[in-house]
Amino acid sequence: MTTRVVLIGYGPVGARFVEEMIPVVRDGLATLTVLGAEREDTYNRVLLAEYAVGRAARERLEVSDTLAARKAGVRISLGTAVRSIDRVRQCVRTETGEDIHYDRLVFATGARANTPTLAGIERSRHDRTAAPTTGERLDANGAPLPEGIVALRDLRDAEVARTSVEAGHRIIVLGAGVLGMEFALAASEQGASVVVVYHGD
Numbered sequence: 237m238t239t240r241v242v243l244i245g246y247g248p249v250g251a252r253f254v255e256e257m258i259p260v261v262r263d264g265l266a267t268l269t270v271l272g273a274e275r276e277d278t279y280n281r282v283l284l285a286e287y288a289v290g291r292a293a294r295e296r297l298e299v300s301d302t303l304a305a306r307k308a309g310v311r312i313s314l315g316t317a318v319r320s321i322d323r324v325r326q327c328v329r330t331e332t333g334e335d336i337h338y339d340r341l342v343f344a345t346g347a348r349a350n351t352p353t354l355a356g357i358e359r360s361r362h363d364r365t366a367a368p369t370t371g372e373r374l375d376a377n378g379a380p381l382p383e384g385i386v387a388l389r390d391l392r393d394a395e396v397a398r399t400s401v402e403a404g405h406r407i408i409v410l411g412a413g414v415l416g417m418e419f420a421l422a423a424s425e426q427g428a429s430v431v432v433v434y435h436g437d
Contacts, residue, residue: 239266242328242338244318246272248280250344251300258308268310269336271328275315276391277302281346284388285419288397289426349387352410357381388419401428408433 241257243250250270260266272278279297286292302312317331327337351357384400386393400407401423409420412434424430 238264240337240339241266241268241342242336242340243268243270243342243344244328245344245346246270246274246278246300246312246314247344247346248278248299249346251278253342253344254300254305254310254312258305258310261310262308269338270305270310270312271316271318271330271336272312272314273317274390277314279391281389284391284394285415285422287391288388288394288419289401289422289428290398291422291426294391349389351381351387357385388415397423401426404428406431410434412436 243253246254250272254268254270257266257268261268277298278300279294280299283292283297287294287297306312313330318328319331320329321327321341322329325337326339326341327335328341329335381387384396386396388394388397397407397419404427406429407420407423409416409430409432412432416432420430420432
């Protein structure tokens with residue numbers, strides 16, 4: 237009997253899972269359906285800061301061979317959010333209303349950006365109990381972040397940041413985590429005026 241596997245999420249972890257499943261799918265032991273909310277092929281988010289400052293080409297971020305997976309029989313649906321899961325019927329429903337049945341369900345969704353509660357962006361904070369409406373609005377929350385503010389979580393965010401870096405604009409980085417500091421240092425080295433704001437000493 238063929239096992240129906242549905243994978244939700246097509247980031248680096250999901251791409252690795254697909255890679256490992258290709259022989260099983262090719263041998264007819266399983267079917268694999270991949271549902272990824274972003275429209276782009278899988279890319280390395282760790283390198284987003286490098287891409288955002290112009291130090292890495294888009295191709296350097298690639299971590300999957302979607303074409304090879306599709307040729308092996310993997311169904312990959314990009315730009316598709318999952319709206320609900322029916323555990324009794326073993327079925328996921330997509331934003332388009334399609335029901336996809338599974339024997340095994342795998343989550344590789346990664347994390348959403350943490351938008352701080354600050355005056356001016358209160359409505360942009362993500363409601364973790366709300367179901368996504370579309371793949372495009374997965375991280376848009378109640379309202380999109382105001383123009384010029386990004387979470388540096390995906391390629392669209394990196395494109396906005398890249399434009400600012402190339403223009404030498406003043407950039408404020410909220411947070412001094414690894415990604416924030418990496419981006420701040422790299423943007424500064426590329427000629428942008430950067431200020432890092434952090435709540436700790």
